[in-house]
């Protein structure tokens with residue numbers, strides 16, 4: 318745990334991720350007293366800016382700054398720990414300048430045990446030169462610790478991911494590396510461990526004997542809007558399924574870890590992922606949105622190549638070959654430009670044995686990750702009155718109602734704090750990434766047309782629930798609609 322003498326360097330400090338996520342998270346930690354004592358933050362990017370410009374940018378996404386005096390005051394004091402250095406990503410001399418700046422700040426600390434944390438909020442193109450330059454010019458062997466925090470995309474398929482990992486490894490050890498998948502920092506994803514292993518009733522029903530099928534769903538109500546050029550290189554599977562949804566799946570399905578220790582948790586995640594074979598083509602449905610309701614289609618985005626077959630919607634079904642899960646379909650589905658914003662896990666249980674109750678609704682456990690965090694269980698109960706009839710109803714744990722005062726932390730807040738504490742539990746280990754790519758690489762190569770023509774995604778209107786083929790796709794895996802899923 319880093320208590321003092323720590324400098325955090327945010328590289329890519331003028332970019333979107335830093336502005337929208339990294340700095341607001343750092344501010345929230347600062348305000349709650351979670352940053353190490355005397356912590357300083359350095360922004361680094363190519364853009365030339367003076368300190369006030371940088372301060373303005375770094376604090377522009379902090380919420381409620383206008384109408385809350387405490388927040389406004391905290392922002393003013395947060396600014397005093399910020400400094401900025403402009404420099405190139407490929408140029409060693411620029412990193413010497415950054416080192417000079419670091420040493421200047423460090424000379425004011427009493428201790429020589431100084432920690433340097435480097436947060437790379439950067440595009441993949443400069444990832445390797447920055448990892449290398451940081452190690453060669455800004456690593457302090459006499460420091461307390463040196464750590465590097467990195468963000469996806471980690472490659473585009475198994476081979477490119479291995480290249481990337483191995484190159485970064487030449488400079489930064491696994492222990493020093495914190496690979497972010499921000500879904501692992503989300504409150505409800507962290508709750509999965511508690512729901513599963515702190516409840517005997519849940520644990521007892523958590524397998525193929527009770528569960529019919531599982532859906533993990535990601536829906537966004539907006540399209541790529543100007544970001545299409547970037548998105549087109551990756552597509553929906555790389556953007557969300559291969560990382561965020563697969564991470565949720567692994568926590569949902571792993572065996573109980575021996576302890577809360579990071580390696581115990583990650584060992585179990587890797588083990589369950591290794592039991593999943595590569596996805597089959599006929600377990601996959603791909604879609605692309607078209608213009609509707611006055612909203613542009615994907616191909617209308619000027620940054621997208623004409624005739625692109627890139628999927629903006631994907632549903633894939635995964636199978637886990639182990640004694641707990643054999644035969645249970647896990648449907649991962651994600652789409653842009655849909656009718657709502659929602660991320661949830663929906664576990665549908667099997668039918669009760671027929672006999673006294675026929676055609677009765679199935680139990681479903683829904684874990685709503687966002688928005689409006691909730692866990693609810695659909696179960697049948699007797700209709701009140703002088704006759705016996707079952708009616709589907711709900712046991713409902715909606716966070717807003719149950720935890721009135723609770724503030725749910727942003728994923729990035731939780732993860733940056735973990736990285737400062739040196740806790741790797743919620744970061745992606747190298748072998749976890751490797752096995753994730755093994756599962757998805759064949760289907761991605763098919764979509765990319767590596768060995769033949771590219772498959773054409775079916776179309777769906779902007780703002781709809783997804784391709785019309787989706788309903789039949791889900792039913793194929795045994796999902797019975799008795800709800801508003």
Ligand code: BG6
Pocket residue numbers: 499537556557660
């Ligand atoms: C990112 C994807 O990793 O996750 C984006 O690149 C997506 O396309 C985002 O919008 C979703 O994150 P969240 O936290 O808003 O669910």
